[in-house]
Each structure stands twice: as structure tokens, then as C-alpha cells.
Amino acid sequence: MTGTPLLQIDDLHVRFPIAGGGLLGTGRRLLHAVNGLSLTLEKGECLSIVGESGCGKSTTALTVMGLQEPSSGSVSFRGAPFSGPGAPGRMQRAKAVQIVFQDPYASLNPRQTVHASLAAPLRLHGIRSASEIADRVETMLINVGLTADQARRYPHEFSGGQRQRIGIARALILEPEIVVLDEPVSALDVSIRAQIINLLLDLQEKYGLSYLMISHDLSVVEHMSDRVAVMFFGQIVEEGSWQHIFANPVHPYTRRLIAEIPDPDVAIRARDPAAGFTDVPLPQGRSFAMDGSNTPDVFTAPTPSELVEIDPGHRVRLSLRD
Numbered sequence: 371m372t373g374t375p376l377l378q379i380d381d382l383h384v385r386f387p388i389a390g391g392g393l394l395g396t397g398r399r400l401l402h403a404v405n406g407l408s409l410t411l412e413k414g415e416c417l418s419i420v421g422e423s424g425c426g427k428s429t430t431a432l433t434v435m436g437l438q439e440p441s442s443g444s445v446s447f448r449g450a451p452f453s454g455p456g457a458p459g460r461m462q463r464a465k466a467v468q469i470v471f472q473d474p475y476a477s478l479n480p481r482q483t484v485h486a487s488l489a490a491p492l493r494l495h496g497i498r499s500a501s502e503i504a505d506r507v508e509t510m511l512i513n514v515g516l517t518a519d520q521a522r523r524y525p526h527e528f529s530g531g532q533r534q535r536i537g538i539a540r541a542l543i544l545e546p547e548i549v550v551l552d553e554p555v556s557a558l559d560v561s562i563r564a565q566i567i568n569l570l571l572d573l574q575e576k577y578g579l580s581y582l583m584i585s586h587d588l589s590v591v592e593h594m595s596d597r598v599a600v601m602f603f604g605q606i607v608e609e610g611s612w613q614h615i616f617a618n619p620v621h622p623y624t625r626r627l628i629a630e631i632p633d634p635d636v637a638i639r640a641r642d643p644a645a646g647f648t649d650v651p652l653p654q655g656r657s658f659a660m661d662g663s664n665t666p667d668v669f670t671a672p673t674p675s676e677l678v679e680i681d682p683g684h685r686v687r688l689s690l691r692d
């Protein structure tokens with residue numbers, strides 16, 4: 371890919387101070403939630419970050435949203451850094467990037483009608499005309515498969531799938547270029563997940579959206595993504611087109627994730643002995659040490675290693691722990 375990417379994450383580090391580790395609990399330790407992550411997102415594509423709970427996906431998403439300050443590294447939109455001198459303000463950023471949360475009920479104000487939820491960001495961005503606001507809210511509701519008269523209702527009057535449609539409408543009302551999808555269907559009944567996935571795909575095409583999806587559900591990722599980045603303890607260990615990742619996973623951790631997908635076709639490919647599948651133990655909880663010592667109170671940086679391009683666009687971190 372040539373030219374400036376729409377979104378560029380460059381050598382991002384996010385560290386959190388955690389409770390003391392000394393005998394009296396007084397020592398200061400840092401948890402490296404994101405540890406040197408670099409990624410690009412191009413116009414119109416869906417890039418999924420996959421990995422298990424605690425690997426740093428949400429922290430990455432929050433940093434992209436500007437809700438978490440990086441310890442170092444940068445996030446740039448069309449080549450302009452999102453933080454530092456001359457960075458776009460919160461309002462400009464909101465036009466560039468929006469987020470759809472996992473749990474639509476938790477992310478909607480139960481005391482606000484759908485109209486009020488969708489109108490608030492428009493007003494914040496200077497749209498004063500009540501008729502323009504009503505038109506835009508109505509159009510957006512119809513675009514997400516709801517009806518105009520549902521604008522008067524409250525979140526509790528909707529099903530889970532409908533609430534997620536409202537969450538999507540709210541994310542799109544300012545016409546952002548990038549939408550972060552934070553586990554967009556995992557809180558929904560299995561029976562309606564496909565509807566929401568199809569809606570997201572339709573909207574992506576209609577508005578030329580770029581999606582940065584974070585998910586641990588590889589079957590959803592396989593349906594939606596152009597590219598996939600596999601995250602393990604704050605780092606990308608493998609990155610490539612979905613075909614690369616699903617048909618030819620190379621890093622043992624990627625193979626392990628894919629082998630666990632319930633879809634037998636995908637799992638069989640990853641488990642094919644001819645492909646040299648190695649059984650890598652999964653980390654035990656969040657206190658797993660990245661230096662391999664696996665003592666609960668050690669949080670050290672992994673052994674330096676590099677992402678090596680093994681095929682065009684297919685990069686693999688050759689060694690994380692040895």
C-alpha cells in the first residue's frame with residue numbers, strides 16, 4: 371500500500387502503574403498493556419485485532435479514541451498525530467473516529483429517548499436546526515433498520531439487536547471516517563449476530579467506512595475483516611489478509627486461536643499436522659509473565675523480536691519468548 375494511511379498507530383506503548391510488589395506491597399511496577407504496537411488502517415477496509423482477554427485490545431481501542439493517553443508512540447489520522455502540539459481537538463477527533471461498544475444497553479442512557487441520544491452529538495457539533503436534526507436522526511434510524519417513529523422510545527423498549535442498531539446509529543450520526551467496533555456482536559443472541567454483521571457490512575459499503583474491530587471471536591472476524599492482526603501480550607505477533615491468517619497461520623499462537631474456532635473447516639486447516647501445528651499452552655490469566663517465568667508478580671518486556679514479512683502483507687513475529 372502506498373501513500374499516507376487513514377490511521378497509523380506507531381510504536382504505541384501504554385503502561386499502567388499497578389499495586390506494589392514488595393514484601394509490604396510498596397514497590398511500583400508497571401503493567402505493559404500495549405507494548406510497541408504498530409498498525410495501519412486504510413480507507414474502506416476492516417482491520418481486526420484479535421487476541422484473548424487481557425492482551426491489550428481495549429486499551430489500544432481506547433487510545434485510538436483518545437480516551438487513553440499513550441505512554442509513548444503515536445496515533446495519526448491522515449498523517450497528523452492525534453496528540454501533541456497542533457493535534458485536533460476532541461470535536462474534530464469525534465468526526466474522524468467513533469466507537470460501537472460491545473454492550474449497547476450499558477452505552478445508552480436509559481433516561482434518554484433514542485432521538486435525544488442521537489441528537490446530542492449533532493448539537494455538540496453546532497447543528498441547531500430542529501428540523502435538520504430530526505431529518506438526520508430519522509435517516510440514520512432507517513439506515514440501521516429501525517423506523518422513524520422509534521426515535522421517541524427509550525432503550526429498555528428495544529431488544530438487544532435493536533439496541534445495538536441504535537448504538538451503531540449513534541456512532542454514525544456524525545459521519546465519521548473510522549469506526550472502532552469493540553466486540554460488536556458478542557453481547558447479542560447468536561440468532562441475531564448475523565443480522566448485525568450484515569448491517570455493519572452494508573453500512574461500511576454505503577458510507578465508505580473503515581473499521582477497526584477488536585474481537586476474540588474469530589468466526590466474526592473471518593466474516594468481516596480484510597486484514598487481521600493477532601495480539602499477544604501487548605504486541606502484534608502476526609498480521610496479514612484474512613486469507614493469510616486463516617488459511618496459512620504461521621505463529622503458534624495464531625494457530626492455537628484458530629484451532630479453537632468451533633467451525634470445523636477453519637479448525638481443521640489450523641490443526642493440519644502437515645502444516646506443523648504445535649500445541650502452545652495458552653497463558654494462564656492476566657498475571658502471566660512475558661519473560662516465560664510465569665510467576666504472578668513479574669511483568670517484564672518480551673525478548674526483543676521483529677515482525678518479519680514472509681509474504682506481501684503477511685508479517686510474523688518470529689520469536690516472542692525464546
Ligand SMILES: Nc1ncnc2c1ncn2[C@@H]1O[C@H](COP(=O)(O)OP(=O)(O)OP(=O)(O)O)[C@@H](O)[C@H]1O
Nearest residue numbers: 386401403421422423424425426427428429430656
Ligand atoms: N486502567 C487500567 N489500570 C490498570 N490496568 C489496566 C487498566 N486498563 C487495562 N488494564 C490492564 O491492561 C491489560 C490489558 O487490558 P485490556 O482491557 O486492554 O485487554 P483486552 O484484550 O481488551 O481484554 P478484554 O477482552 O477482557 O477487554 C490487562 O491486564 C488489564 O487488566
